[in-house]
Amino acid sequence: MDFHLLSNMLWKSAQHKASSQREFRNHIKYALECRKEAKIRYNNGGLPGFDPATKYIREGEWVCAAVPPAVADRRVEITGPVGRKMIINALNSGAKVFMADFEDALSPSWENLMGGQVNLRDAVNRTISFHDKARNRVYKLNDQTAKLFVRPRGWHLPESHIFIDGEPATGCLVDFGLYFFHNCMAFRRTQGEGFGPFFYLPKMEHSREAKIWNNVFERAEKLSGIEKGSIRATVLIETLPAVFQMDEILYELRDHSVGLNCGRWDYIFSYVKTFQAHPDRLLPDRVLVGMTQHFMRSYSDLLIRTCHKRGVHAMGGMAAQIPIRDNPVANEAALELVRKDKLREVKAGHDGTWAAHPGLIPAIMEVFTNSMGNKANQIHTVKREDVVNLTEEDLLQRPRGVRTMEGLRHNTRVGIQYLAAWLTGTGSVPLYNLMEDAATAEISRVQNWQWLKYGVELDGDGLGVKVTLELFGRVVEDEMTRIEREVGQEKFKKGMYKEACKIFTRQCTKPMLDDFLTLDAYNHIVNHYPKGSSSRL
Ligand SMILES: CC(=O)SCCNC(=O)CCNC(=O)[C@H](O)C(C)(C)COP(=O)(O)OP(=O)(O)OC[C@H]1O[C@@H](n2cnc3c(N)ncnc32)[C@H](O)[C@@H]1OP(=O)(O)O
Ligand SMILES: O=CC(=O)O
Numbered sequence: 001m002d003f004h005l006l007s008n009m010l011w012k013s014a015q016h017k018a019s020s021q022r023e024f025r026n027h028i029k030y031a032l033e034c035r036k037e038a039k040i041r042y043n044n045g046g047l048p049g050f051d052p053a054t055k056y057i058r059e060g061e062w063v064c065a066a067v068p069p070a071v072a073d074r075r076v077e078i079t080g081p082v083g084r085k086m087i088i089n090a091l092n093s094g095a096k097v098f099m100a101d102f103e104d105a106l107s108p109s110w111e112n113l114m115g116g117q118v119n120l121r122d123a124v125n126r127t128i129s130f131h132d133k134a135r136n137r138v139y140k141l142n143d144q145t146a147k148l149f150v151r152p153r154g155w156h157l158p159e160s161h162i163f164i165d166g167e168p169a170t171g172c173l174v175d176f177g178l179y180f181f182h183n184c185m186a187f188r189r190t191q192g193e194g195f196g197p198f199f200y201l202p203k204m205e206h207s208r209e210a211k212i213w214n215n216v217f218e219r220a221e222k223l224s225g226i227e228k229g230s231i232r233a234t235v236l237i238e239t240l241p242a243v244f245q246m247d248e249i250l251y252e253l254r255d256h257s258v259g260l261n262c263g264r265w266d267y268i269f270s271y272v273k274t275f276q277a278h279p280d281r282l283l284p285d286r287v288l289v290g291m292t293q294h295f296m297r298s299y300s301d302l303l304i305r306t307c308h309k310r311g312v313h314a315m316g317g318m319a320a321q322i323p324i325r326d327n328p329v330a331n332e333a334a335l336e337l338v339r340k341d342k343l344r345e346v347k348a349g350h351d352g353t354w355a356a357h358p359g360l361i362p363a364i365m366e367v368f369t370n371s372m373g374n375k376a377n378q379i380h381t382v383k384r385e386d387v388v389n390l391t392e393e394d395l396l397q398r399p400r401g402v403r404t405m406e407g408l409r410h411n412t413r414v415g416i417q418y419l420a421a422w423l424t425g426t427g428s429v430p431l432y433n434l435m436e437d438a439a440t441a442e443i444s445r446v447q448n449w450q451w452l453k454y455g456v457e458l459d460g461d462g463l464g465v466k467v468t469l470e471l472f473g474r475v476v477e478d479e480m481t482r483i484e485r486e487v488g489q490e491k492f493k494k495g496m497y498k499e500a501c502k503i504f505t506r507q508c509t510k511p512m513l514d515d516f517l518t519l520d521a522y523n524h525i526v527n528h529y530p531k532g533s534s535s536r537l
């Protein structure tokens with residue numbers, strides 16, 4: 001990384017960032033306090049639901065600003081972390097959109113974050129290249145590239161390398177601010193056809209959080225002298241409380257919206273978190289909680305209806321399968337699962353979807369194109385009025401299925417390996433032929449926690465064993481042995497598997513569930529400098 005360039009970039013934007021942090025930090029603190037209050041309500045037996053106070057928004061006849069022509073067609077979007085080669089490959093992949101990820105797929109070390117900003121700036125300026133010396137291969141952009149969206153971190157994550165008035169900065173404002181400041185003008189010229197930049201916004205729980213983003217956008221537009229409504233964002237509906245706020249979220253962002261997305265993995269994680277004090281709502285094995293469970297299907301159906309009523313895209317989510325290079329039969333089976341998932345999405349009315357890997361794009365493109373034909377999207381053709389009567393109970397219905405020892409083992413094996421990768425700077429990894437990232441790892445963590453907390457019986461394998469601390473201790477030991485065998489002694493010794501195991505085990509066995517695994521782990525990747533060594537802004 002060019003550190004001289006980086007410090008210039010940082011310094012130029014530092015003043016802007018500091019003032020936006022000062023302007024918004026109390027609103028953010030309030031929004032996070034409200035999350036805590038909601039958690040107390042749910043822990044005391046309450047259920048999330050539609051807010052009677054905002055019925056007028058849900059029933060009102062309003063639409064969002066028209067979709068910018070540059071992103072009318074989003075039938076396949078590839079996602080990935082902001083490494084240099086990854087960005088070039090994703091932009092060249094043939095997908096319509098690339099979502100560059102500072103969130104679920106990135107371990108937010110200072111180096112990754114700042115390297116990512118430099119890489120994105122070079123991508124927007126179209127000067128990005130990468131030389132893979134080992135393979136003597138040079139990577140450059142094609143003439144035709146995907147449109148770039150950027151996903152900053154969620155509201156809950158601090159950026160502990162930047163202190164403002166003695167407090168760590170808010171991570172997402174750093175990600176947004178740096179990217180916007182350095183790319184706004186070039187992006188609008190080269191990519192956005194006069195609009196942009198474009199964003200994905202993660203992990204919101206309430207429309208008041210969307211309102212903060214709307215204010216951040218308006219402030220950025222004003223300061224840079226671009227028209228209000230230039231910046232556009234797709235909000236991930238990936239928390240259980242947010243499914244009851246979809247109209248309200250779009251309403252707050254109506255001048256800046258370009259749709260909602262079904263963030264299915266965090267949504268499952270959020271189901272467990274929201275119902276952490278409801279032992280009658282325990283999850284079956286992770287592999288059984290798919291989009292065909294009634295509560296998941298209802299969430300996707302309602303998202304489509306809501307988006308199309310308001311004139312914006314309803315984006316589908318991520319199938320976790322990735323290509324299996326060394327086994328053609330298993331590879332075809334994985335591809336078939338992806339096709340099936342995408343067919344369900346396009347038939348339901350989704351306007352596009354996510355791909356985890358470039359190797360999946362042709363198959364996904366074919367499924368969407370066969371169904372949508374030449375239409376750029378289905379916003380005005382699939383209204384889903386059939387789901388107008390969907391109820392709170394439909395959205396909360398208990399997932400069905402069994403719990404097994406293999407489920408417990410798989411969660412443990414995957415959770416530890418993911419965390420070990422994250423601690424060493426890698427935020428998305430292939431494990432057992434599936435894509436794993438922060439959202440999928442969270443499911444493993446909270447599911448183990450839930451099963452331990454309530455001492456569930458593993459009813460799916462005929463053993464009738466109860467999940468206890470002793471059993472979990474044995475499972476952790478076995479799985480660490482298995483991981484060492486699978487990755488090899490040398491990699492195991494050099495890696496951070498033991499630290500990961502400690503954190504993961506602590507998280508699974510806590511009396512009270514922590515809100516986020518990455519908040520606990522973050523301290524391990526922060527560079528700590530001596531007091532007083534920073535610059536004043
Ligand atoms: C729940 C959610 O939030 S989903 C969204 C967040 N998660 C993600 O974005 C995950 C995205 N996917 C990935 O990170 C990767 O596909 C992984 C980690 C799962 C697998 O990556 P790898 O092990 O590198 O896969 P593999 O070896 O098959 O890669 C083959 C080639 O495709 C490239 N590639 C793989 N995935 C991607 C991607 N998502 N974007 C761009 N290029 C990619 C690799 O860089 C490699 O390129 P090369 O041949 O030029 O060297
Ligand atoms: O961000 C996406 C998800 O599924 O989580």
Ligand SMILES: [Mg+2]
Pocket residue numbers: 104202236238263265266439
């Ligand atoms: Mg997510």
